[in-house]
Amino acid sequence: MANRAYNFNPGPAALPLEVLERAQQKFVEFENSGMSLMEMSHRGAIYEKVHFETEALLRELMSIPEGYKVLFVQGGASTQFAMVPMNLLPPGKTASFVATGSWATKAIQEAKLFGETAIAASSEADAYKRIPAIGELEYPSDAAYLHITSNETIEGTQWAEYPDTGIVPLVADLSSDILCRPIDVSKFALIYAGAQKNLGPSGVTIVIVREDLIAKPSITVATMLRYDTHAKNDSLYNTPPSFAIYMVGEVLKWVKENGGAAGMEARNREKAELLYAAIDGSNGFYNGFADKGSRSIMNVTFTLGNKDLEGAFVKESETLGFSGLKGHRSVGGLRASIYNAVPLESVQALVAFMADFQRRNG
Numbered sequence: 167m168a169n170r171a172y173n174f175n176p177g178p179a180a181l182p183l184e185v186l187e188r189a190q191q192k193f194v195e196f197e198n199s200g201m202s203l204m205e206m207s208h209r210g211a212i213y214e215k216v217h218f219e220t221e222a223l224l225r226e227l228m229s230i231p232e233g234y235k236v237l238f239v240q241g242g243a244s245t246q247f248a249m250v251p252m253n254l255l256p257p258g259k260t261a262s263f264v265a266t267g268s269w270a271t272k273a274i275q276e277a278k279l280f281g282e283t284a285i286a287a288s289s290e291a292d293a294y295k296r297i298p299a300i301g302e303l304e305y306p307s308d309a310a311y312l313h314i315t316s317n318e319t320i321e322g323t324q325w326a327e328y329p330d331t332g333i334v335p336l337v338a339d340l341s342s343d344i345l346c347r348p349i350d351v352s353k354f355a356l357i358y359a360g361a362q363k364n365l366g367p368s369g370v371t372i373v374i375v376r377e378d379l380i381a382k383p384s385i386t387v388a389t390m391l392r393y394d395t396h397a398k399n400d401s402l403y404n405t406p407p408s409f410a411i412y413m414v415g416e417v418l419k420w421v422k423e424n425g426g427a428a429g430m431e432a433r434n435r436e437k438a439e440l441l442y443a444a445i446d447g448s449n450g451f452y453n454g455f456a457d458k459g460s461r462s463i464m465n466v467t468f469t470l471g472n473k474d475l476e477g478a479f480v481k482e483s484e485t486l487g488f489s490g491l492k493g494h495r496s497v498g499g500l501r502a503s504i505y506n507a508v509p510l511e512s513v514q515a516l517v518a519f520m521a522d523f524q525r526r527n528g
């Protein structure tokens with residue numbers, strides 16, 4: 167078996183070993199077809215089965231209600247930063263945003279290119295260490311939508327619970343925490359997420375959208391950037407990223423075998439608690455970045471009391487087989503991304519390394 171790293175990469179990120187091995191078995195020849203899945207038509211029966219099974223599994227695991235479309239699109243969540251306002255922000259209306267960190271800021275900047283935006287709440291003054299309280303949110307009752315970033319991958323903050331926005335459509339970027347816990351999809355008008363953290367490899371983006379919101383096509387939007395194009399054609403309007411979608415399907419099977427969304431939450435909380443306990447119990451040798459009430463169970467961000475040691479921490483960790491622990495270049499420090507597929511053993515190894523590093527340098 168391959169020598170597997172303790173993989174804490176922020177995305178693309180760790181995939182379940184079982185999934186990689188199963189895909190490997192079918193890599194050259196897919197189900198007696200004489201060819202790889204990558205070599206066959208996306209209009210053929212074999213691929214179509216994969217495509218629709220993947221969608222059905224996502225619907226099942228996220229309990230997606232009737233009245234929602236599940237779309238597989240390309241261009242990453244970054245394209246969704248534009249597609250959402252292009253499709254859902256008409257002239258004369260305002261899109262409100264909760265400014266929680268680096269990714270929310272990118273979403274806001276992009277939306278400004280297409281229409282009126284407003285800030286419903288911001289934690290910028292607190293260096294984005296916290297998610298604003300639901301009571302702090304202020305947005306017009308006739309807003310086109312309220313946009314939130316469910317998990318700020320760079321700062322390591324996450325919404326503990328979501329706002330009830332009533333008639334205002336709630337749009338959420340779940341790129342770094344989709345399927346990390348059960349959620350009530352009916353609270354949302356639109357959810358989007360790149361696959362490359364919790365769901366599979368990069369190359370496919372998931373959009374879950376209420377059908378009534380996209381029923382009226384906007385004639386000024388490019389065909390490929392209209393949700394209704396993909397909705398009407400079951401995400402087969404053009405050639406989809408077929409292999410990436412297949413991999414998402416395999417990851418979803420693994421999620422199902424491991425207890426579904428609730429199983430993922432239990433697994434993720436155990437890992438996150440272990441890591442935060444190591445940070446909090448270090449007497450200031452390690453310091454958590456995010457406020458306790460806003461801590462992410464996906465991206466654990468921390469600094470060293472003595473910043474000069476951070477370089478050595480990363481370097482030593484890499485020689486011991488750890489990968490991806492350096493914080494994002496924009497905020498520095500350290501970050502352990504512990505998405506669904508990261509095994510508890512990796513976190514146990516990290517906690518042991520952290521204690522040892524502290525013993526030698528504290």
Ligand code: PMP
Pocket residue numbers: 177241242243244245269315317318319320339340341342360
């Ligand atoms: N939103 C969030 C929360 C992210 O973490 C990322 C990627 N790290 C993005 C958006 C951008 O995603 P992509 O690279 O797929 O465009």
